[in-house]
Amino acid sequence: MTVTLMHYLVLAAILFVVGLACIIAKRNAIGTLIGVELILNAAGLNLAAFARYQPAFQLDGQVFTIMVIVLAAAEAAIALAIVLNFYNNAGTVDVDQAQELQG
Amino acid sequence: MIDPGWIYLVAASLPVLASILLLCLRRWNRSWTAWIAVAALLGSTVLSCIGASLFQQHIQQSRDQLQAVQPWASSITWMSLSHLGYDGIGKLGYSYDSPAIELRLGYCIDALTSILIPFIALVALGVHFFAMRSMRKELKADLFDPIAHLHRPGRYTSFFMHLSFFTGAMLHLVLADNLLQIFLCWELVGLASYFLIGFYREQEAARTGSLKAFIMNRVGDAGFLIGIVILFTYTGTLNLITVKEEVRDILGNVVMEDGQPQWRIAQLSLSDALRTPMKDSHDDAFAEKGAEAGTMCRVNHVTTRTGRKKLELAEQGSHIVVWNQETLNGHYDKPDRRRFDAYDPGRTGGHGMGLRTVPYWMLTLAGLGLLLGCIGKSSQFPLQTWLPDAMAGPTPVSALVHSATMVAAGVYLLARIFPLLLPEVLLTVAYGGVFTAFYGATCALVQTDLKRILAYSTLSQLGLMFASLGVGGWIMALLHLATHACCKALLFLGTGAVVDSCNGVQDITRLGGLRRRMPVLAGLSLFACLSLVGLPLLPGWYSKDGILVSLLSFASLNVNHLLLIVVPMVTTLLTAAYLTRFWWLIYMGKPRDEAVTNSAQDVSGLLRWPLIVLAILSLVLVWLPTPWAMDNNWLVKHWQLSEPSSVREEGVLPLAAAAEQLANGYFKSESWLRPLYEATSLSPHVLSMLLAFVTLATGVALAWNRCRNVDKPWPLSASSFQRFLFNGWYWDAWIDRLITRPVLRLGHLYQIMDRWFWDEIIHQLARLARGIAWIEKQFDERMVDGIVRQSAVLTQSGGKTLRAVQTGSLRTYVMLAMAAAILLSLVIVIWTLWLK
Numbered sequence: 001m002t003v004t005l006m007h008y009l010v011l012a013a014i015l016f017v018v019g020l021a022c023i024i025a026k027r028n029a030i031g032t033l034i035g036v037e038l039i040l041n042a043a044g045l046n047l048a049a050f051a052r053y054q055p056a057f058q059l060d061g062q063v064f065t066i067m068v069i070v071l072a073a074a075e076a077a078i079a080l081a082i083v084l085n086f087y088n089n090a091g092t093v094d095v096d097q098a099q100e101l102q103g
Numbered sequence: 104m105i106d107p108g109w110i111y112l113v114a115a116s117l118p119v120l121a122s123i124l125l126l127c128l129r130r131w132n133r134s135w136t137a138w139i140a141v142a143a144l145l146g147s148t149v150l151s152c153i154g155a156s157l158f159q160q161h162i163q164q165s166r167d168q169l170q171a172v173q174p175w176a177s178s179i180t181w182m183s184l185s186h187l188g189y190d191g192i193g194k195l196g197y198s199y200d201s202p203a204i205e206l207r208l209g210y211c212i213d214a215l216t217s218i219l220i221p222f223i224a225l226v227a228l229g230v231h232f233f234a235m236r237s238m239r240k241e242l243k244a245d246l247f248d249p250i251a252h253l254h255r256p257g258r259y260t261s262f263f264m265h266l267s268f269f270t271g272a273m274l275h276l277v278l279a280d281n282l283l284q285i286f287l288c289w290e291l292v293g294l295a296s297y298f299l300i301g302f303y304r305e306q307e308a309a310r311t312g313s314l315k316a317f318i319m320n321r322v323g324d325a326g327f328l329i330g331i332v333i334l335f336t337y338t339g340t341l342n343l344i345t346v347k348e349e350v351r352d353i354l355g356n357v358v359m360e361d362g363q364p365q366w367r368i369a370q371l372s373l374s375d376a377l378r379t380p381m382k383d384s385h386d387d388a389f390a391e392k393g394a395e396a397g398t399m400c401r402v403n404h405v406t407t408r409t410g411r412k413k414l415e416l417a418e419q420g421s422h423i424v425v426w427n428q429e430t431l432n433g434h435y436d437k438p439d440r441r442r443f444d445a446y447d448p449g450r451t452g453g454h455g456m457g458l459r460t461v462p463y464w465m466l467t468l469a470g471l472g473l474l475l476g477c478i479g480k481s482s483q484f485p486l487q488t489w490l491p492d493a494m495a496g497p498t499p500v501s502a503l504v505h506s507a508t509m510v511a512a513g514v515y516l517l518a519r520i521f522p523l524l525l526p527e528v529l530l531t532v533a534y535g536g537v538f539t540a541f542y543g544a545t546c547a548l549v550q551t552d553l554k555r556i557l558a559y560s561t562l563s564q565l566g567l568m569f570a571s572l573g574v575g576g577w578i579m580a581l582l583h584l585a586t587h588a589c590c591k592a593l594l595f596l597g598t599g600a601v602v603d604s605c606n607g608v609q610d611i612t613r614l615g616g617l618r619r620r621m622p623v624l625a626g627l628s629l630f631a632c633l634s635l636v637g638l639p640l641l642p643g644w645y646s647k648d649g650i651l652v653s654l655l656s657f658a659s660l661n662v663n664h665l666l667l668i669v670v671p672m673v674t675t676l677l678t679a680a681y682l683t684r685f686w687w688l689i690y691m692g693k694p695r696d697e698a699v700t701n702s703a704q705d706v707s708g709l710l711r712w713p714l715i716v717l718a719i720l721s722l723v724l725v726w727l728p729t730p731w732a733m734d735n736n737w738l739v740k741h742w743q744l745s746e747p748s749s750v751r752e753e754g755v756l757p758l759a760a761a762a763e764q765l766a767n768g769y770f771k772s773e774s775w776l777r778p779l780y781e782a783t784s785l786s787p788h789v790l791s792m793l794l795a796f797v798t799l800a801t802g803v804a805l806a807w808n809r810c811r812n813v814d815k816p817w818p819l820s821a822s823s824f825q826r827f828l829f830n831g832w833y834w835d836a837w838i839d840r841l842i843t844r845p846v847l848r849l850g851h852l853y854q855i856m857d858r859w860f861w862d863e864i865i866h867q868l869a870r871l872a873r874g875i876a877w878i879e880k881q882f883d884e885r886m887v888d889g890i891v892r893q894s895a896v897l898t899q900s901g902g903k904t905l906r907a908v909q910t911g912s913l914r915t916y917v918m919l920a921m922a923a924a925i926l927l928s929l930v931i932v933i934w935t936l937w938l939k
Binding site for chain 1: 911914921
């Protein structure tokens with residue numbers, strides 16, 4: 001069995017759904033962050049797969065993948081900082097407790 | 104060449120300047136302020152006397168060159184009413200190709216005014232001098248007014264301001280060369296009179312008197328304006344005197360003809376417009392048809408068989424030809440271009456013959472209107488009642504304004520416009536004057552107020568002047584104007600002196616026996632009284648006798664108008680009676696009220712000299728060069744130069760001609776005077792003199808008999824007839840009943856109509872408007888405001904609903920976003936499948 005684009009896309013979709021479920025299900029802010037990382041990686045996997053199988057995306061896909069990774073790193077740094085601050089203020093990392101932004 | 108008329112212009116303007124100066128100075132109530140007015144008046148007297156002597160030289164030069172005496176006249180354009188022209192039937196209208204009609208301001212000095220101006224200035228000067236003394240109590244800063252019962256500051260300076268203003272306006276009135284300018288000055292004089300009558304404005308009588316004079320004069324002025332408008336509409340000019348200008352060629356040189364400059368008419372005079380020009384100056388065709396120079400051509404409009412319109416001379420024609428400026432100018436240029444038959448009413452003035460006509464009745468109306476103005480100003484019947492009430496003013500004012508000058512303006516104007524007056528109007532003048540003379544004399548007979556006696560006497564004498572003008576005694580009317588002015592001013596000033604020295608008592612019944620205390624004044628007053636009565640060789644005799652001769656001549660030529668001599672003769676008797684009574688009750692007999700007459704002192708200094716000067720002036724008027732030959736009198740000879748030629752040509756005869764005609768046969772044939780003439784075999788002049796003398800002697804005798812033994816007040820019994828005369832025939836009451844009250848009632852009616860009809864309509868309209876407004880308000884509130892408000896409410900509730908979604912829970916947001924994404928994907932998928 002050869003590995004086709006579809007396999008990659010399905011894997012990325014599974015990864016995406018897992019990440020999403022993680023965000024929805026986890027009340028821990030760290031868990032939510034992990035879910036976000038999973039989603040980003042799903043997107044990166046997609047981009048890489050397109051770069052591999054679609055000649056038109058050969059360069060763009062790789063560039064965007066790297067971009068996503070860099071973004072993920074930056075995002076993780078900022079998010080962790082927010083989480084730390086939140087913890088300092090509220091004494092917990094439960095996202096359900098962070099409801100000050102409600103309308 | 105600039106004529107020396109500007110001297111008069113300066114002379115007339117000086118008092119005006121003085122009054123302006125005094126207006127600025129009126130806060131300084133000092134005695135020296137009067138000297139400004141007096142100095143200005145002295146200047147104008149001197150200047151106008153110089154002017155008069157220059158004019159005398161001018162007359163002499165004209166005589167030497169065998170030319171007619173041209174008046175000194177000059178004028179400037181004041182307003183230009185451009186392109187007002189006349190169409191063929193003589194209506195004023197817009198016409199592009201006609202030359203502009205101008206309203207001009209100018210002066211005109213002819214023989215009449217050249218003497219009249221210095222005369223007025225001299226009389227005014229006397230009155231000013233007198234007033235400087237008699238108004239001295241006005242110098243006090245705190246003055247008690249015994250009639251109004253209050254204290255007030257004196258108004259010495261402002262009195263002289265008004266007096267100067269009046270004098271200036273009066274001089275300008277005499278100076279003016281056109282009717283409009285005369286009207287302006289006429290109004291200014293009336294205004295000054297209003298101020299002066301109401302000078303003691305704290306007193307009720309002064310206020311009502313001034314208002315009455317003002318309103319009565321306005322009634323007359325309405326007529327004056329009507330006359331002006333009619334004359335201007337038809338003749339296009341208001342000038343009284345023809346201003347001629349030289350004809351110049353292209354280079355500006357004067358065109359000469361036999362060494363004389365050639366003249367053309369620049370401004371047509373009113374009498375030129377209505378009377379045919381001299382024969383040498385117009386078309387022969389017109390002359391042949393019987394139109395005499397200097398008469399009004401009466402014509403009829405007729406249509407010839409060919410359908411052409413033309414004018415036809417007729418004795419009783421319905422229209423009068425107006426010679427407009429283009430006709431005469433054109434005539435001077437091209438003598439034979441125009442024919443009388445070529446008159447074409449269809450064409451406009453610029454191209455046509457230029458002959459226009461004015462309806463006869465319209466000209467009569469204009470004359471009556473002007474007459475009404477004169478009646479108002481000269482206090483003639485039926486507007487006569489303001490003059491007695493005007494006596495509420497200070498005595499110098501009564502002397503100057505209400506006997507010598509302003510009231511004489513009516514006579515002056517009538518004399519000026521004499522050539523424009525049609526026979527019907529002249530007859531009205533004569534009858535009105537005769538009636539007023541009689542009326543005034545009867546009223547003066549029983550008055551007890553000194554000044555009211557003189558006021559009624561004044562309007563009686565003015566009536567005589569009017570009567571004289573009406574029958575053509577032009578010069579005699581003006582001569583009487585002059586002599587009467589002197590004598591009446593003298594009497595008024597004397598009365599003022601009496602009243603001042605008798606503690607302000609004006610009631611003649613409380614005076615008496617003053618001849619011992621004030622002999623000089625008694626003598627001067629006697630002189631003036633006898634002069635007005637008409638004692639031979641005194642000034643009033645000459646003029647009054649002249650007037651009676653003209654009336655006698657007229658009445659004997661027109662026996663239907665017999666009243667015109669009978670009534671004046673009776674008036675002469677009454678005049679003699681009331682003036683004798685006047686003098687006797689003041690100066691003769693015993694003092695009736697010692698308390699009043701005790702403090703009386705004779706006039707002296709500034710009070711005496713003006714009186715003496717006035718007496719001498721009145722003698723100078725008639726006694727030069729000799730007292731016995733009136734034909735040779737300098738004033739008569741002088742004024743004959745400006746006597747309108749129509750006086751001789753309209754059937755109203757001048758004295759000399761009438762007397763000659765009477766002597767040469769009229770008496771001997773069918774006249775009613777024949778028996779009298781045969782009995783006396785005297786000339787009419789002597790006849791009328793004898794008649795007048797007999798009547799006046801009777802009058803004096805009657806009054807003397809009545810007054811001689813009476814030490815009690817007079818009238819002794821207040822019968823209803825005496826009350827009738829005392830109240831001026833109840834004329835005020837008649838005016839009140841016939842005019843004032845109906846007008847007030849009409850006003851009341853209008854008020855009721857306003858309130859119950861017009862106001863009601865307006866109220867209903869207002870209510871309707873309020874109803875409509877209410878509906879609109881409802882619409883606004885419900886519809887317009889409702890939409891705006893509802894949209895706001897919707898937005899608000901939508902916002903409230905939607906904010907429930909914003910839970911603030913991160914996981915809810917994500918879930919919702921995911922659900923939305925799923926939903927969207929499903930929609931897209933289904934949509935795609937569906938489309939396929």
